[in-house]
Amino acid sequence: MGLKEELSKCVHCGFCLEACPTYVITRSETHSPRGRITAVKLGIDSVGLNTCMFCRRCELACPSGVKYSDIITSVRKPNAIEKVLVRMLERPETLTPFIKPVLRLNGSTPLSHEEEDYDLVLFPGCIMSVIFRSTVENALRFLKSRGYRVKILNGCCGLAHTHVGETRRAEELISKLKEIKKPIVSLSSNCSAHMKEKGLNVYDFSEFLVKFIKELPKKDMEVTLHQPCHAHLLGIDKYDRQVLEMMGIRIREAEEPSFECGAGGDYFIFNKDMASQVMQIKKEKTLKSGANIVVSTNPSCSIAFIKMGLNPTHIADLIFK
Ligand code: SF4
Ligand code: SF4
Known part of the structure; x- marks a missing residue:
C-alpha cells in the first residue's frame, strides 16, 4: 500500500x-x-x-x-550523529569505547564463538552484545548444555536504521541476514519482532525455549515482566510469560506492562527531557508490582530500567540465577 x-x-x-x-x-x-x-x-x-x-x-x-x-x-531523517551511530551498530565492537562516556555503563567487547557444523546462529543484537555480554554468555552456555552447536553473529538487524529513517540500509541488512541458512535465535526481543516482520527464519530466545527446550530449571522467585513495544506488537512477548511459567517463577503484574520504557532506541540520548518523563511514568507503573526483579528481554529497555534505578534481568540470566 x-x-x-x-x-x-x-x-x-x-x-x-x-x-x-x-x-x-x-x-x-x-x-x-x-x-x-x-x-x-x-x-x-x-x-x-x-x-x-x-x-x-x-x-x-x-x-x-x-x-x-x-x-x-x-x-524521518537521521541527524548527523545518528547517521554515524547506526553504521557503528552494524559493527558492535566499534561501540565499546563509547559506552562508558555516553551511557555511564560498563561496555564489553562482543563475544565471539563459532563451532564447526553449527546448528543455529545466536544473534545477540548490537547493543546486547556490548552492554549485556554476560547475557550472551549465559545464552550460549545454556544452548551448548542442551547439545546445540552455535555460531554467534554480532551485528544489527536494521531496526535502529528504520527508526531514524534509514530504510534503504535497513533493507540491505535484512537481505544479508536472509542469506543465513540456519535458524537464528535472537536475544533482543524487539529485534526478533523486527526480523520476523521482515520474513526472517528467526526465533526469539524465549520462543526457542518454549518450542524446542520444553524443560527448564525451576526457580523459587518473584518477578515482574516488562513487555517491550515491538515484541508486544507482534505478540511474541507471550513466550516470555510462558517461559516464566515453565520455570515456576511467579509473575507480579506491573501496571500496563507494555507501556513504553522511555528508551526508544537512541531516543533517550537525543530527547532527554521527554524520555526521562516517560521513564518516570514507567518506573511508577513498574514499582506497583512490588517485585524487585524486572524481566526485560530487550537491551534498550534494560538500559532504561537501569537508569530508573531498577534491576532488569534477561530470561537467559534467570536460568542461571
Ligand atoms: S486511531 Fe489514530 S491513527 Fe488510527 S484512525 Fe484513529 S486517529 Fe488515525
Ligand atoms: S505511540 Fe506515539 S510515540 Fe509511539 S510510535 Fe505511535 S506516535 Fe510515535
Missing part, C-alpha cells in the same frame, strides 16, 4: 492518543500519532515528527489499521 493510501486510512478518531507515551506526557496534538499523521498529510515539518519514540503502540490501538510506522519512516 502506498503512503497516500495509508494516510487516507486515518479517520482522526483519536483512539490512538492514550496509547501514545508522548501524548500522555504533553497532552499536545503535535506530539500525538494523529497530529503527526496530519503533519505528514499536509507536508508540515512539525517538531512532533522528531519526538515520536517509534514504539508503534498507536498501531495496536488503531481500529482503522493505519500502519503508522510506514508513515513516520517516510519522513
